[in-house]
């Protein structure tokens with residue numbers, strides 16, 4: 001039986017989001033209906049609302065979520081009703097060239113649930129990142145659900161569904177940060193702070209946080225940064241070099257997504273070091289670098305997509321580390337809010353007041 005639940009909808013470009021009743025169909029083959037318990041508010045939700053992703057309004061927002069599987073469709077064996085799960089953006093096929101080469105985050109043939117959720121008048125909804133979890137329940141592909149230890153709070157677990165995983169993964173998966181490495185993180189919002197926490201977890205010897213806002217640098221220290229640089233006051237490239245014996249950092253993680261901060265990352269790394277771009281640029285941004293510097297400095301210029309994570313490997317591992325007290329995921333939750341407070345949360349995000357607002361249902 002289709003069910004009616006409350007959900008946050010972005011009705012049209014730049015219009016305020018609002019809570020509406022939506023209709024969730026029964027799960028079809030390979031699908032699951034999940035009772036959402038918590039869903040973080042991410043920049044990408046705001047981009048959807050602003051029409052920056054595409055114009056397939058109305059959107060069902062929310063994509064950083066955890067909850068309990070309520071029912072599953074035909075052929076679903078990996079998760080069962082009652083399982084506590086974290087949702088991820090894409091159910092990968094496991095068979096395409098990208099999947100077979102161990103890079104399922106670039107899967108060519110994702111099997112997300114078909115968009116079948118609607119408003120009560122039948123208008124089809126576009127779920128953000130194939131999830132749509134600012135809702136009491138949502139319909140996803142079973143392959144988007146990863147079971148984790150149910151003793152963790154849902155507000156904390158949901159964070160791994162997007163921003164925090166992207167940041168931790170940028171350090172431990174893409175950047176391959178290892179014991180004794182020096183790391184610099186440029187941009188210390190939720191993603192940059194997660195990259196700091198990930199670098200700390202990986203045993204980095206020095207973690208240099210760079211931001212233009214002293215409040216952010218203070219939080220970065222709590223996340224594990226050993227040094228901070230306000231790049232409004234000091235040249236960050238010089239400062240990183242100075243803090244690394246004149247060399248530059250082994251790994252520099254750019255978590256802003258702008259050409260000028262990318263350049264700082266590029267020149268702030270050691271010869272043969274690694275630059276990881278995890279901040280998301282806009283389509284019109286261009287980067288100009290002397291090609292000789294690209295050649296002469298060697299190393300690796302990488303981008304990190306969803307933290308290059310494997311949900312089935314990384315989600316349970318990070319939840320375990322959190323439960324053991326070795327990774328404080330709770331530090332990323334600035335506030336918990338209700339479904340009808342998402343619009344105000346966007347406002348606070350815009351002003352840089354929060355790491356994460358998390359809707360708790």
Ligand code: APR
Pocket residue numbers: 043044163166186187188189190191192210211212213216231255256257261278279280281352355
């Ligand atoms: N130099 C250094 N830091 C900067 C600069 C700059 N020129 N401009 C902005 N920042 C800092 C901000 O002060 C803030 O602390 O970058 C941080 C950005 O953080 P958030 O806005 O909270 O964004 P976050 O959620 O961390 O995401 C960062 O990753 O996923 C992408 O779309 C996301 O591009 C964004 C990036």
Ligand code: ZN
Pocket residue numbers: 092093094095096097098099100104106107108109110
């Ligand atoms: Zn695939």
Ligand code: ZN
Pocket residue numbers: 042043044045063064162163
């Ligand atoms: Zn997100």
